Amino acid sequence: MNPMEDKPAGSPIDRKPGGEFNHTAAGPDLGLGSAQTAGAAGSRRSFPNQGESIAAILDVIRRGERFLVCSHSRPDGDAVGSMLATGMLLQQMGKRADLVTADRIPNIYRELPGAEGIRCAMRVHGPYDAVIMLECDSLDRTRLRGLEAFFVVNIDHHSTGREFANLNWIDREGASVGELVYRLAKAAGATVTPEMATCLYTTVLTDTGGFCYGNTQASTFELARELTLAGADPLRIAQEVYFSTASSKLLLLGAALSNLKRDGRLAWLWITHQDMVRSCAAEEDCEGIVNYAICIAGVEAAAFLRELPERTIRLSLRSKGRVDVAAIAARLGGGGHENAAGVTLEGPLHRALDEILVELRPQVAEMAVEPGDGRS
Ligand SMILES: [Mn+2]
DSSP: OOOOOOOOOSOTTTOOSSOOOOOOOOSSOOOHHHHTTSOTTSOOEEOSSHHHHHHHHHHHHHHOSEEEEEOOSSOOHHHHHHHHHHHHHHHHTTOEEEEEESSOOOGGGTTSTTGGGOEEOSBOOOOOSEEEEESOSSSGGGTOBSOTTSOEEEEEOOTTOOOOSSEEEEOTTOSSHHHHHHHHHHHTTOOOOHHHHHHHHHHHHHHTTTTTSTTOOHHHHHHHHHHHHTTOOHHHHHHHHHSOOOHHHHHHHHHHHTTOEEETTEEEEEEOHHHHHHTTOOGGGGTTTTHHHHTSTTOOEEEEEEEOTTSOEEEEEEESSSSOHHHHHHHTTOEEOSSEEEEEEOSOHHHHHHHHHHHHHHHHHTSOOOTTTTOO
């Protein structure tokens, strides 16, 4: 999942001392020491500003020895890049880090430094002093089992982020969760190596849709500049991400485009499980297909529906900014950013399509259709 909004000033490292965190009462003031053994169901803490959040997270890291770093299932560029960079940061701090995902890493991110060290597993086994969870709104989002036993640090930038963990740092202005990891690394006094910069640049590039989405702001370019100076190669990274497409993905895209429909400000397209089988497509080949619907002139919101083998429907939503698709996804049980969100719905496909169109149609009903927009 990806983007968002807003307008902070200054460098991404030191911006924003005030914040949008809500205090979550932890009961009678449990210090970090006791919280660290409380388990994910124990105390929950968050701080009113970024500096305190970062200090608390670094404190957890400094007190521990061994950490688990994980992110959401079906990892995207931000998930993979920020996990790798967090692993590198922990290593620099003299800690051991296990990087684990429930799903395999998409091919286009396999060349990232250290990617071969990410393990794919369904269950995690300790002992860990803490779990650092990147851009998840719950333990379930990881699809990893066995996390309940641990102290969990939640670092997120989604507008639908939740303070579910023992320690929560949610900055909805971050262009990627990798941007938050960068600030953490700077605050820790870590060296941003070319390898770390490459991973972090990838998080920014992919989560802003190539600096196209609404979460792109002046500080995003400042961050990209700092990462480039630290050794990230924008050309090479763009080639890995955007010019390394598997042919199966293009076959799948063809199937999806043959199902493209447009109605005024809305566009949608879908693929069946059969389309997946016929194209020899992998899960990751679905990534980005929704963008072919939102890129249509005059379209304000778009949906991509994918039939999963077990007949549930994975829905990706995109908006050009006038429709808050995160709110719609959240109403249906999913989440994301205002411009990009997702949710899993009950099948069959036509039922899920009806369900999302019922949500989307009122959102665009008030918008005047300009001359020339009606062509499909
Ligand atoms: Mn992200």
